[in-house]
Amino acid sequence: MNESAPHICEMCNTRKLSAFSELGKEELSDLSEHKACVFFKKGQIIMHEGSRPTGVYCIHHGKAKFYKLGQEGKEQIIRFAKDGDLLGYRSILSGEAVSVSIAALEDTHACFLPKAMLFEVIENNPKFSLNIMKMACHELGEAGKLITNLAQKSVTERLAEMLLILKETFGEDADGNIDISLTREELASMVGTATESVIRLLSKFKEDELISIKGRKIKVENPVKLARVGNVFD
Amino acid sequence: MNESAPHICEMCNTRKLSAFSELGKEELSDLSEHKACVFFKKGQIIMHEGSRPTGVYCIHHGKAKFYKLGQEGKEQIIRFAKDGDLLGYRSILSGEAVSVSIAALEDTHACFLPKAMLFEVIENNPKFSLNIMKMACHELGEAGKLITNLAQKSVTERLAEMLLILKETFGEDADGNIDISLTREELASMVGTATESVIRLLSKFKEDELISIKGRKIKVENPVKLARVGNVFD
DNA sequence: TTTATATCCTGACAAATGTCATAGTTCTAT
DNA sequence: ATAGAACTATGACATTTGTCAGGATATAAA
Numbered sequence: 001m002n003e004s005a006p007h008i009c010e011m012c013n014t015r016k017l018s019a020f021s022e023l024g025k026e027e028l029s030d031l032s033e034h035k036a037c038v039f040f041k042k043g044q045i046i047m048h049e050g051s052r053p054t055g056v057y058c059i060h061h062g063k064a065k066f067y068k069l070g071q072e073g074k075e076q077i078i079r080f081a082k083d084g085d086l087l088g089y090r091s092i093l094s095g096e097a098v099s100v101s102i103a104a105l106e107d108t109h110a111c112f113l114p115k116a117m118l119f120e121v122i123e124n125n126p127k128f129s130l131n132i133m134k135m136a137c138h139e140l141g142e143a144g145k146l147i148t149n150l151a152q153k154s155v156t157e158r159l160a161e162m163l164l165i166l167k168e169t170f171g172e173d174a175d176g177n178i179d180i181s182l183t184r185e186e187l188a189s190m191v192g193t194a195t196e197s198v199i200r201l202l203s204k205f206k207e208d209e210l211i212s213i214k215g216r217k218i219k220v221e222n223p224v225k226l227a228r229v230g231n232v233f234d
Numbered sequence: 235m236n237e238s239a240p241h242i243c244e245m246c247n248t249r250k251l252s253a254f255s256e257l258g259k260e261e262l263s264d265l266s267e268h269k270a271c272v273f274f275k276k277g278q279i280i281m282h283e284g285s286r287p288t289g290v291y292c293i294h295h296g297k298a299k300f301y302k303l304g305q306e307g308k309e310q311i312i313r314f315a316k317d318g319d320l321l322g323y324r325s326i327l328s329g330e331a332v333s334v335s336i337a338a339l340e341d342t343h344a345c346f347l348p349k350a351m352l353f354e355v356i357e358n359n360p361k362f363s364l365n366i367m368k369m370a371c372h373e374l375g376e377a378g379k380l381i382t383n384l385a386q387k388s389v390t391e392r393l394a395e396m397l398l399i400l401k402e403t404f405g406e407d408a409d410g411n412i413d414i415s416l417t418r419e420e421l422a423s424m425v426g427t428a429t430e431s432v433i434r435l436l437s438k439f440k441e442d443e444l445i446s447i448k449g450r451k452i453k454v455e456n457p458v459k460l461a462r463v464g465n466v467f468d
Numbered sequence: 469t470t471t472a473t474a475t476c477c478t479g480a481c482a483a484a485t486g487t488c489a490t491a492g493t494t495c496t497a498t
Numbered sequence: 499a500t501a502g503a504a505c506t507a508t509g510a511c512a513t514t515t516g517t518c519a520g521g522a523t524a525t526a527a528a
Binding site for chain 1: 328
Binding site: 470471487488489494 | 499500501502503504505506507508509510511512513514515516517518519520521522523524525526527528
């Protein structure tokens with residue numbers, strides 16, 4: 001983690017995506033004074049499972065994964081974060097240790113906001129509080145979906161759905177590939193299966209012309225069919 | 235759902251367990267005036283997945299399950315609720331439809347609090363807001379654990395752990411049995427497996443003297459060994 | 469560039485789990 | 499009390515998925 005060029009909150013475009021969208025002018029300049037701009041290199045760990053964070057990070061530009069270490073240290077990816085997402089607030093608000101590790105998937109710029117400052121904003125700004133609650137509650141809904149999928153769907157279905165979720169979450173690059181670079185092992189640790197199974201299934205999806213693959217670049221060629229394979233309805 | 239004998243919030247012992255523990259006298263009497271006492275018979279559905287609740291329920295006395303309908307209408311139990319727990323707040327706060335159905339596992343008395351009233355308390359009482367956030371954030375942590383378990387543990391391990399969680403959550407009756415009555419099918423829908431697998435594994439656990447079984451009454455005889463089978467460390 | 473390391477891929481096999489069929493048992497509502 | 503429904507139990511079998519081993523490629527560092 002390094003200091004990085006400071007952003008000014010009032011002028012931050014990412015802010016509009018974040019829980020801080022509703023703040024007034026004074027609150028923003030207050031924020032600007034108390035925050036720190038930090039930089040994480042690709043692969044760097046932002047938070048460690050079990051630690052006590054001293055504040056939260058708001059992603060200015062970048063991507064990160066939330067993961068837990070399960071059986072024998074096996075990584076389980078719980079969810080992703082991108083521009084505007086808040087990291088670490090769950091732990092701070094619940095008063096528990098961080099339940100996940102967070103690692104940068106790309107070079108990531110973020111703003112660090114100390115715990116005390118976060119609580120101050122919450123106390124003084126009910127709209128912000130509501131935004132945070134909304135966020136947490138939305139994530140709870142998503143977690144419920146994931147739980148149901150893990151418990152009831154086959155590996156094939158889960159992988160198909162996961163590719164669609166990744167596309168939805170990170171969008172596409174100029175060539176139409178899903179705009180995130182993940183190893184097969186990381187894909188496996190989202191879907192909850194073995195790396196080999198992911199490799200075999202990706203080959204099969206490609207053979208069936210649902211996707212195309214160039215190394216880690218994956219392009220969804222037939223979203224409708226892929227959704228059908230994944231038993232995705234919503 | 236029926237009207238049931240009214241409780242007075244000021245004198246409610248269950249309240250101390252709930253998010254309402256921090257309210258002042260006026261707020262409590264205000265609450266008492268706006269709430270309704272309701273009764274759900276065992277098996278009755280309290281909320282329907284996909285609906286828009288008009289308020290939240292606080293369980294005064296009873297037990298309920300949260301579940302989603304997954305593949306081909308198969309039930310997936312996400313979590314349980316007992317005395318003091320708040321039902322439906324996730325949907326109200328996120329502004330989304332309810333993502334789970336909620337059904338009473340026993341005859342349940344609850345208090346209904348209209349949406350507007352909930353928001354009023356949130357606006358006027360930062361401590362209550364913080365309680366709610368804490369709740370949501372805690373649940374998020376629990377959901378993460380469940381996700382990791384579902385993705386990485388075997389059916390045997392998950393069932394063993396689930397029995398311990400149930401014991402932890404609902405306690406024991408006079409004979410030391412886990413104080414909740416669930417069908418094998420419900421157990422299966424928590425663990426994410428087939429009913430037959432649950433039946434077979436329970437028989438095996440019994441054979442190995444980890445548990446004893448009398449119909450739906452299950453007693454954990456050897457928690458240490460059971461935890462070892464479930465690979466439970468925390 | 470070259471080398472070392474990590475990642476990717478494939479096949480063969482084993483183990484875990486789900487499905488189907490069938491029968492016994494318990495619960496529940498009349 | 500009794501019939502019908504729901505639940506529990508067990509066996510045989512099919513399928514899915516994981517594991518291990520080997521080699522091919524790609525990626526990153528010297």
